Amino acid sequence: xxxxxxxxxxxxYFADVEANAxxxxxxxxxVNNDIVISLVRNHSKGYLMHQEHPGQTDTPKIDxxxxxxxxxxxxxxxxxxxxxxxxxxxxxxALNSTEASIQLxxxxxxxxxxxxxxxxxxxxxxxGRKPPLMFGVGLSILGxxxxxxxxxxxxxxxGRFLQGFGIGCCNSVGRSLVRDLFTDRLLAKIGSYVxxxxxxxxxxxxxxxxxxxxxxxxxxxxxxxxxxxxxxxxLAFCILPETNKHLNPEATKIKVMAKNYFTLLRSKIFVGYTxxxxxxxxxxxxxLTIAPFLxxxxxxxxxxxxxxxxxxxxxxxxxSGIVNSQLVMRKGISFMVCxxxxxxxxxxxxxxxxxxxxxxxxxxxxxxxxxFSAGAGFTFINAFAGAFHPxxxxxxxxxxxxxxxxxxxxxxxxxxxxxxxGYGQYSLAIILLILGLSSLVAWYxxxxxxxAISN
Numbered sequence: 223x224x225x226x227x228x229x230x231x232x233x234x235y236f237a238d239v240e241a242n243a244x245x246x247x248x249x250x251x252x253v254n255n256d257i258v259i260s261l262v263r264n265h266s267k268g269y270l271m272h273q274e275h276p277g278q279t280d281t282p283k284i285d286x287x288x289x290x291x292x293x294x295x296x297x298x299x300x301x302x303x304x305x306x307x308x309x310x311x312x313x314x315x316a317l318n319s320t321e322a323s324i325q326l327x328x329x330x331x332x333x334x335x336x337x338x339x340x341x342x343x344x345x346x347x348x349x350g351r352k353p354p355l356m357f358g359v360g361l362s363i364l365g366x367x368x369x370x371x372x373x374x375x376x377x378x379x380x381g382r383f384l385q386g387f388g389i390g391c392c393n394s395v396g397r398s399l400v401r402d403l404f405t406d407r408l409l410a411k412i413g414s415y416v417x418x419x420x421x422x423x424x425x426x427x428x429x430x431x432x433x434x435x436x437x438x439x440x441x442x443x444x445x446x447x448x449x450x451x452x453x454x455x456x457l458a459f460c461i462l463p464e465t466n467k468h469l470n471p472e473a474t475k476i477k478v479m480a481k482n483y484f485t486l487l488r489s490k491i492f493v494g495y496t497x498x499x500x501x502x503x504x505x506x507x508x509x510l511t512i513a514p515f516l517x518x519x520x521x522x523x524x525x526x527x528x529x530x531x532x533x534x535x536x537x538x539x540x541x542s543g544i545v546n547s548q549l550v551m552r553k554g555i556s557f558m559v560c561x562x563x564x565x566x567x568x569x570x571x572x573x574x575x576x577x578x579x580x581x582x583x584x585x586x587x588x589x590x591x592x593x594f595s596a597g598a599g600f601t602f603i604n605a606f607a608g609a610f611h612p613x614x615x616x617x618x619x620x621x622x623x624x625x626x627x628x629x630x631x632x633x634x635x636x637x638x639x640x641x642x643x644g645y646g647q648y649s650l651a652i653i654l655l656i657l658g659l660s661s662l663v664a665w666y667x668x669x670x671x672x673x674a675i676s677n
Contacts, residue, residue, distance in 0.1 A: 289412065291454075291461050292400060293419050295359075298454045299392040300423045301430075302362055302385050302447055303331070306369075308432035308525035309440035310514040316440060319375040325511050325640035330379050331386035332507065332633035338390025339626040340479075343398070343618055347473035350466045351399045356459060358391025363451035365389075370444040385447075393625065398618070402465030425536035432529030482619040490667065495608040496624050497664035498559055500631035502566060502598035502605075505657040506535075507632035508639060508650060509591060515645035521584060531588060538592045542599030550604065555611075556665075558604040563661040565597025570655030577651045587647065594654055601661065 306313075314324045338358070346354045365384030372378040404412050434442050472478060486492045517523045517531065542562070550558050573590035576582075606624065613620050635657075639649065 287461050288403070291457050292396070292412075293416060294454045294457060295355075295392045295396055296416060296420060297423050298359070298362070298447075298451060299389050300420070301427045301450065302366070302389045303427075304510060305427045305431035305434075305447065306440070306443045307428050307510055307514055308518075308529045309435045309443055311518045312435060312440045312525070313378070314515075317372070317375050317378065320643075321515050321645045322640040322643045323375045323379075325636060325645070327375075327379050327382040328507065328511050329633050329637035329640060331382040332629050332636060334383040334386025334388075335390045336626045336629035336633055338387045339394050339622045339629070341387075342391045342394035343622045344473040344479065346395045346398055346466065347470045347618070350464050350469060351395050351402065352458075352462060352464045355391050355395045355399070355462070356455065358388045358395065359451060359455045359458065361388030363388070363448060363455060366444050366448040366451055370441055370448060381444075394622065397621065399462070399465050402467075421536055421540060424539070425533045428532045429526065429529035432524070432526035435525040479619075482616055483623055486613065486616070486620060486623055489612060491612055492609045492620070492624075494664050494667045495559070495605040496627055497667075498563065498601050498661045499605040499609075499624070500628050501657045501661040501664065502562070502601040503628045504631045504635035505566060505570075505594055505654050506598055507636050508653045508657070509535075509594075511636045511639045512645050512650045512653075516587075516647055516650065517584065520646070521582070523584070531584075534588045534592045535595045538595035539599040542596045543603070546600055546603060555604045555608045558600055559608065560665055562597040562600025562602075562604065563658065563665050565600060566594050566658035566661060567597075567655065568658075569594030569597060570651060570653075570658045573647070574651040574655055577647050582647060590651075590654075594658070597658070 310321075310324050310327075313319070313327075314321055317324075342354045342358060362385050365381045365386075365388055368381030368384060369378055370381075372381055400412065431443050434446060513531075514528060517528045518525065523531075542565075546558060553561075569590050569592070572593065573587065576586045576590065609624055610617065610620055635653070639645075639653065642649070644650070644653070
């Protein structure tokens with residue numbers, strides 16, 4: 223596989239996801255802002271990456287310990303997001319709570335994650351990368367401890383918010399840190415490594431959480447995150463250098479930030495593509511919010527068996543990443559977003575049909591969810607690139623607002639699900655279909671505005 227194509231697949235593996243998160247890790251997309259912009263800008267020329275010196279290859283030696291720490295930061299964010307998901311039914315029973323209250327732990331985590339992007343990015347530009355990173359990881363460790371000792375659901379919700387706001391630094395600061403350390407093809411190479419690890423952790427994290435739940439109970443998952451967080455904090459403190467050599471004392475000025483955000487929100491292209499990604503991500507988080515109760519309480523799966531279902535999701539994202547790398551240069555970004563949106567609609571519609579027909583078998587549900595996940599995968603990477611296209615001079619601001627809106631949409635959706643007490647197959651089907659159709663509306667809204675990208 224040539225390096226350009228490998229990069230295209232590697233960059234996809236982190237889409238969404240930044241978000242963060244099982245499906246919100248937009249890490250490589252955000253890390254490689256400049257390369258994504260080059261991909262969009264040079265689409266008509268038929269190549270992926272901008273090279274000032276086409277014959278030149280990267281020669282700097284990569285410090286393996288540095289790469290290891292970066293991978294551990296990514297792994298900590300991933301596991302903090304979704305490892306506890308298989309434990310949700312057990313937590314409901316242990317805390318004598320309701321499914322709706324426990325679902326709010328997802329919503330508040332996503333809210334904390336959403337707010338973190340606006341906080342850590344400008345702060346790391348002003349005072350450096352390492353202090354905000356140390357603070358954020360430390361806050362997530364505190365959040366894990368609060369969750370571990372939580373005597374009731376209110377304290378658990380507080381702990382999850384602290385986890386979300388803290389662990390967001392791994393994305394917001396991490397992307398800037400990696401861009402400081404690596405450039406051009408070396409950056410793409412690191413993106414490929416991190417992408418492969420990311421897709422593995424995406425599948426393995428809920429499975430590990432299910433195993434821990436069966437062996438030691440729900441508190442053990444938070445103790446695992448507490449210990450793992452301390453280890454990662456120590457590694458980062460001892461190994462990571464300060465990479466920001468050009469501190470910007472005006473980075474946190476409210477007027478400058480507000481002006482940039484207002485410019486973005488006036489752009490139909492930015493808003494349209496971002497909303498496509500928001501609806502796709504909200505669908506994935508809807509699955510996380512409903513599925514533990516649906517598969518364990520209603521269908522009788524064990525926590526470990528439920529965790530293994532994540533491999534369907536990971537497989538769908540792998541599939542869409544590989545297909546996207548083959549088609550995007552010929553079909554264009556707008557076409558690939560539309561393809562993803564249609565996949566999401568088909569996934570939601572098929573789940574609604576099998577629900578109406580009374581087909582409640584696990585694999586029927588997962589086939590529909592796999593279709594939706596593949597569509598979300600197509601949408602994430604292409605919508606991100608499309609949103610970036612008009613604003614190459616505002617890469618950091620675009621990334622922060624895009625990720626924040628995406629995570630906020632997930633927080634609102636999971637909160638809505640908790641509010642309507644939605645934890646059944648019918649609720650999931652209706653929500654996925656509505657979100658898929660909403661993405662189509664967003665795509666149509668911007669469709670005539672992006673000829674420069676899609677042609």
